[in-house]
Amino acid sequence: MIKKYNIELEGQFDFYESYLKLIDKNLSIDCVLSDNTDGVLNGNLLEFKLHINDLNAVLFQAIKYLSARRIKGKPIPANIILISLNDGKAYIYNSEDYIDNIETVYLGSASKDNSGFIGGHPSQELYYVENSYDEAILISLLRQNKFTKIHIDENCIVGWASSYYKQNPEARKSDFIGDLTGKVKIIGEIRKPDKFKDYIYPYEGATNTKFQYLMDKLNDYMQKKNLGAFYTPKQYAKKSLELVREAIKRVPKDNDYIILDRCAGTGILELDLTDEEKEHTVLSTIEYYEYKVLLEVLGDKVRYIIPPTEKEDTFNRGLVRGADALSKEYIENPVIKKYLDNPKCTIILFENPPYAESN
Ligand SMILES: C[S@@+](CC[C@H](N)C(=O)[O-])C[C@H]1O[C@@H](n2cnc3c(N)ncnc32)[C@H](O)[C@@H]1O
Structure with a gap:
């Protein structure tokens, strides 16, 4: 029997109550909720609705969340899972198929102005409440830790730089943006991803001129402190x-x-x-x-x-x-x-x- 909810948050809460312990018993709902989304769980972005009328509009909302994650330098989950709570149904999409949309910058709230978007068909539709085979597929998806690689550009490099320095506080600027031109041949993370190898494509630009206006924000912690560098408007x-x-x-x-x-x-x-x-x-x-x-x-x-x-x-x-x-x-x-x-x-x-x- 599919439980009918009047409040979306209640359904979302019940969903996580049931499944989180099967994915990782140490995870709490707070760990999963991030950046105003309904949840990022391993390589999955989840979006809940009481009932999904316009699938494309909800998909577009999820894409906008992923776009914001790229800009913040956060990995892009490979799966987009849209849950229609009162239908007990999950629609699965591959974020890879929407990479161009994800690499677009959107202004305004992700939950507004989403009608009119035309996406493809979901890769899977799972009746996870009524069909135990479908439920097993959903559980295995929630356990997946796959990500879609993105391209580094002016819109997101600062976000990825701060993630990089946060994870590697000792790293220097050369470790992040080093290139092969000039005398110092340190190839940085953006050109030969190591820590972010599952998350970003190598940046193909031979030099860093494209980031001329951002060079101050790409400094490592020590340089930021010592140089007082900031961009001149x-x-x-x-x-x-x-x-x-x-x-x-x-x-x-x-x-x-x-x-x-x-x-x-x-x-x-x-x-x-x-x-x-x-x-x-x-x-x-x-x-x-x-x-x-x-x-x-x-x-x-x-x-x-x-x-x-x-x-x-x-x-x-x-x-x-x-x-x-x-x-x-x-x-x-x-x-x-x-x-x-x-x-x-x-x-x-x-x-x-x-x-x-x-x-
Ligand atoms: C406020 S920013 C000016 C930015 C510059 N007008 C621009 O358009 O890019 C100050 C600059 O001074 C540099 N700087 C800091 N200490 C310096 C020093 N002792 N000698 C020379 N340059 C220095 C920083 O690296 C930074 O680029």
């Missing part, structure tokens, strides 16, 4: 450029000038400089992977980057040797010194520094 860059242009107007007629950014990150402050202004720009930054993006994005456009090419010893435990703006070595860098000592050169500092040196 475009509006900030635009507004401050007005001041730089005021300064350029004041450069004495016969003078050369340089625009110096010693903590340029990935060069977002410089994006709107004209070609002419870029030719007067000298850049550096201390963090190695930012430096590599900086070289790639602006290397052929600006006057100079410190260091202009990567040497065998440039990588110095995640930092760029010679690029510490607060070091004596920096002031003594012959290129910097040449400009500092030249009375016919005006130096315009254009920086968004994280450091405070009150002395």
Whole structure:
């Protein structure tokens, strides 16, 4: 006999009461409920309704939950299980078949605006209350620990980075995003997944330029603490450029000038400089992977980057040797010194520094 519920939560509770102990007796309902979903149990996302009228709409709701999980850097269960409580029926879908939808970003609540979605047929329909064979299949599905691999992109890399550092607190940025370009050949997790081998496809991009705006958020714990790196908003860059242009107007007629950014990150402050202004720009930054993006994005456009090419010893435990703006070595860098000592050169500092040196 199928029990009829008036309240969805009651049915959901009974379901877990019956099955959780068969899956893992240590699991409680609280362990299963996560991120506003009706439950993630091993490699299964569950969604309960008293009665499912529009299967596609409920499927779409589940897909939106999976989309949110990808963005948060959480594994995507291979099975989507939609339960129509008062029919004692479970509809099973393979999340793999909906990977394009899962890799889309949705705004707003997952439970709203779902009608109109057209999905395929469920891979299985199980009458788990009335048919004991179907119930056995459902139990074995709930025990499965399979996941659907996703692609790393700008929308989800920060989520996966924080999952990675949370699980590997000692890991460095190179362990996560290292690539084969440049002198340091550390292939990071995104390019050769190890910890996440069941969850993500290798990222195919040769460099990390695609993540130019996110490099600060991809730093490991130690770098985050030490560098105070944060992304410079475009509006900030635009507004401050007005001041730089005021300064350029004041450069004495016969003078050369340089625009110096010693903590340029990935060069977002410089994006709107004209070609002419870029030719007067000298850049550096201390963090190695930012430096590599900086070289790639602006290397052929600006006057100079410190260091202009990567040497065998440039990588110095995640930092760029010679690029510490607060070091004596920096002031003594012959290129910097040449400009500092030249009375016919005006130096315009254009920086968004994280450091405070009150002395
Ligand atoms: C607030 S962010 C500026 C971001 C940059 N404007 C951009 O658009 O990407 C500060 C930057 O300074 C770098 N930094 C921190 N300490 C530094 C130091 N001692 N010398 C040089 N750069 C440093 C950080 O790595 C970070 O990229």
